[in-house]
Amino acid sequence: MNPAFIDEIALRASASANGPTIAIKDSIDIAGYPTTGASAALSGSAPATAHAEVVRRLLDAGWRIHGKANMHELAFGMTGINDFTGTPLNPQDPLRIPGGSSSGSASAVGLELVDAALGTDTGGSIRGPAACCGVIGLKPTFDRVSRAGVLPGRTSLDCVGPFARDMRMLVATMAVIDPTFDAAAARRDVDGARVAIVKTDADASIETAVRHAxxxxxxxxxxxxxxxxxxxxxxxxxxxxRETSAAFGHLIETGKLGADLDKRLRTAANTTHKQVEAAERVRSAFTKAVDDALEHADVLVLPTLPSLPITLEAARAGESVMAMSSLIRPFNLSGHPALSLPLPIKGSKIKAALQIVGRKGADETVCAFAAHFEEALAR
Structure with missing residues (x-):
């Protein structure tokens, strides 16, 4: 079995054997298969009795599901390392982490095992792996794409979104999983529109690449x-x-969690009501700050990750990856749509990534800008 997949399956609409191929992250229900979150603690779960809404839409449109994609255990980590189900390969460099938590989805797309994949993004879990693996990943506006049949059941941050190798396929995927998505608007011309570069402390080579783009x-x-x-x-x-502890904290008692997950869930359980109240105040203030910035620009651009992904060896040795999500997690808090697009760096075989952030509900505009940047960077 390829480590990008937990289960390699072949679900397709009988009338469309030639539809696009897609992988589905193992936090999203596929009827007849257990949703395990790539965790031994959920490995005995009963098969899902119904498809998640996004899965049903894909099958109804004739797409072919090739497998349940591997992931960082319980979607609670940024490295993508998983010693229970295996660690997906980073298509850009097999010695580096694939990113988490949607590691298998990004890997499967980057390795050209499927045309597209679905992942979920709570604190950067689509955009981070996309950046690591050199593919495109979109976190839609919060609550725009249905989460019916997706773990965890309750969240104020998590979004289902697509991975693809090019914007044409990413737009096609969004048009299926979100019935309100306007594919024509996502392909519109953005010449003369306004872009603002967000100041960051990313590596100088990556900041230079953003300005060049x-x-x-x-x-x-x-x-x-x-x-x-x-x-x-x-x-x-x-x-x-707070929300991950509420969803999965009870699994500590199983004794089946990976060591990193056990530790993180125990720490998460100590989150206080006062800390959450303070976080909600920051959410309001930061959301307003992003909205205000987007009054003067159609999109904001910045690096997806502040540096290139670290090696698997360094991650296993304990090097912190917390800073990986420093430029992506804030837009989960605010709920704005954000897309990660591969970004060439001068003198590097490994690509970084450009993050494009738009107004809430303006996912099509984000995609239109991404297609424009994609074309410009290919020249």
Whole structure:
């Protein structure tokens, strides 16, 4: 079995044997298969009795599901390392982490095992793996894509979204899983639109690549500062900890969790009501800050990750990956749509990633800009 998949299956609509192929993250229900979250603690779960809504839409549209995608255990981690189900390969460099938690989805797309994949993004879990694996990943506006049949059942952050190798396929996927998505608007011309570059502390080579991408795409270099980014990053973790503990904290008693998950869930259980209240205040302030910045620009752009992904060896040795989500988790807190697009770096065989953030509900605009950048960077 390829480590990108937990189960390799072949579900397809009988009338469309030639539809696009897709992998489905193992936190999303497929009828007849258990939803295990790539965890031994859930490995004995009964098969799902119904498809998640996004799965049903794909099958009804004739898409072929090739497998349940592997993931970081219980979607609670950024490395993608999983010693129970195996660690998916990073298509850019097999010595580096694939990113988490939607590691198998990003890996399967990058390795060209499928045309597209679905993942989920609570604190960067689509955009992070997309950046690591050199593919495109979209976190839609919060609550725009149905989460019916998706773990965890209750969340104020998590979004279902697609991975693809090109914007054409990503738009096609969104048009199926979100019946309100306007594919024509996602392909519109954005010449003359406004782009603002968010100031960050990313590696100099990545910041240079972002500015080069903006210039290559024909946009003016306008800078903006989001003062509450660090506070939003920390507030997002408080809410993730509270909600993940509520969903999966009881699994500590099974004794079947990986050591990192056991430790993280025990820590998450200590999140206080006061910390959550403070995080919600930051959520309101940061959401307003992003909305205000988008009054003067159609999209914001910044690096997806502040540096290239670390090696598997370094991650296993204990090197922290917390900073990986410093530029992505804040937009889970605010709920804005955000897309990660591969970004070439001068002198590097490994690509970084450009993050494109848009107004709430303007997912099509984010995709239109991504397609424009995709074309410009390919010249």
């Amino acid at each position: 903006v210039k290559s795409a024909g946009f003016a270099e306008t800078l903006v500062e989001l003062h509450a980014m660090q506070e939003a990053f920390e507030a997002g973790l408080a809410i993730i900890n």
